[in-house]
Amino acid sequence: MSTPRVLDFQATVWITGATSGIGLHLAQSLLRDNHRIIATGRRLQPLQELASEAPERVTIAVADTTQPDDLEKTRTLFREQAPVQMAILNAGTCEYVDIAQFDASVIEHNITTNLIGTARSVETVLPALRKARRAGLPAHLVIVSSSAWWFPFGRAEGYGASKAGLTYFAHALRADLAAEGITVTVVSPGFVKTPLTDRNDFPMPFMVTAEDAANRILKGLKKGRTEIHFPKRFTYTLKALNLLPQCWIDSLAARMTRKSQETDE
Ligand SMILES: NC(=O)c1ccc[n+]([C@@H]2O[C@H](COP(=O)([O-])OP(=O)(O)OC[C@H]3O[C@@H](n4cnc5c(N)ncnc54)[C@H](OP(=O)(O)O)[C@@H]3O)[C@@H](O)[C@H]2O)c1
Structure with a gap:
C-alpha cells in the first residue's frame, strides 16, 4: 500500500503570495478540491475576495514574508487551524538589473524576498508540520523556485x-x-502569465497560463513528486543547454543579451 499523501484527504494548506498569479490559482484549485486554506499576502483586498469564494474554508492574514512580526501572527493561525499539513511557499518577486547603472540593492531585494522570506516562512510553519507528523499525518513543504537560474539570462x-x-x-x-x-518539493516553472511576467519586455517562449501552472503543480503534488518543472519543452531545453561547455553557454547568453538590448534601442 502506498503512503498517504496530504492532498488525498481534506487538508489545511498555507499558501504565501495567494493574492495573484500562481498562488491565487493554487488557492482556488485547492478550494475546488474541498481543502481548507490559510492564504497570506501583503494586500488585504484580494485576500478578502478569495475568502468570499468559500468563507468557511478560507482563513486570511496580511503578512509580508520578510517581516518576522507579520509571520508571528500567522503562527497563531496555524495553532488555531491545526493540523496544518502543507505549506506552499510561493511569495516572490522578480527585479532586473540595469547593467549601465548597476545597483546592488536589486540583488538584495530579490534575495530578501525570494530566499530570506521563504526561509522565515519555513521557520514559522515547521512546528505546525512537525505537530502533524507527531499526530501520524503526512506533512509536505512546497517551495516555488524557478527554472530561470538554469541558464545565465542577462539582467537576471x-x-x-x-x-x-x-x-x-x-x-x-x-x-x-x-x-x-516531511516531504520537500521544489517547483521550477518556466514562463507563466502573471502580473510578475506582464512587466517583462522580452519574448517569453512556451508561456503557460497561471491556471495551467496551478494544475500542473497540484497534479505533481498529488502524485508525490518532489521535483516539478514545466513546461517540459522549455525546462528540458534549459537542462540540455546546461550540458554544454561553460564557454559555449557564455557566448550564447551574451549573444541573447546583446540581441535583446538591440531590440530595446
Ligand atoms: N510567472 C512566472 O513566469 C514564474 C516563473 C517561475 C517562477 N515563478 C515564481 O512563482 C511565484 C509566484 O509568482 P507569480 O508569477 O504568480 O507572480 P505574482 O502574480 O506577482 O505573485 C507574487 C505573489 O507574491 C506575493 N509577494 C511578493 N512579495 C511578498 C512579500 N514580501 N511578502 C508576502 N507576499 C509577497 C504577492 O502578494 P502581495 O503583493 O499581496 O504581497 C503575490 O501574491 C514567485 O515565487 C515567482 O518567482 C514565477
Whole structure:
C-alpha cells in the first residue's frame, strides 16, 4: 500500500503570495478540491475576495514574508487551524538589473524576498508540520523556485541568484527533514502569465497560463513528486543547454543579451 499523501484527504494548506498569479490559482484549485486554506499576502483586498469564494474554508492574514512580526501572527493561525499539513511557499518577486547603472540593492531585494522570506516562512510553519507528523499525518513543504537560474539570462543576476540559492536551500532542507518524514518539493516553472511576467519586455517562449501552472503543480503534488518543472519543452531545453561547455553557454547568453538590448534601442 502506498503512503498517504496530504492532498488525498481534506487538508489545511498555507499558501504565501495567494493574492495573484500562481498562488491565487493554487488557492482556488485547492478550494475546488474541498481543502481548507490559510492564504497570506501583503494586500488585504484580494485576500478578502478569495475568502468570499468559500468563507468557511478560507482563513486570511496580511503578512509580508520578510517581516518576522507579520509571520508571528500567522503562527497563531496555524495553532488555531491545526493540523496544518502543507505549506506552499510561493511569495516572490522578480527585479532586473540595469547593467549601465548597476545597483546592488536589486540583488538584495530579490534575495530578501525570494530566499530570506521563504526561509522565515519555513521557520514559522515547521512546528505546525512537525505537530502533524507527531499526530501520524503526512506533512509536505512546497517551495516555488524557478527554472530561470538554469541558464545565465542577462539582467537576471538578482532573480537567478535568489532562486539558485532557494533551490539549494530546499534540497538541503529535504535532506535534513527526510528522517522526520516531511516531504520537500521544489517547483521550477518556466514562463507563466502573471502580473510578475506582464512587466517583462522580452519574448517569453512556451508561456503557460497561471491556471495551467496551478494544475500542473497540484497534479505533481498529488502524485508525490518532489521535483516539478514545466513546461517540459522549455525546462528540458534549459537542462540540455546546461550540458554544454561553460564557454559555449557564455557566448550564447551574451549573444541573447546583446540581441535583446538591440531590440530595446
Ligand atoms: N510567472 C512566472 O513566469 C514564474 C516563473 C517561475 C517562477 N515563478 C515564481 O512563482 C511565484 C509566484 O509568482 P507569480 O508569477 O504568480 O507572480 P505574482 O502574480 O506577482 O505573485 C507574487 C505573489 O507574491 C506575493 N509577494 C511578493 N512579495 C511578498 C512579500 N514580501 N511578502 C508576502 N507576499 C509577497 C504577492 O502578494 P502581495 O503583493 O499581496 O504581497 C503575490 O501574491 C514567485 O515565487 C515567482 O518567482 C514565477
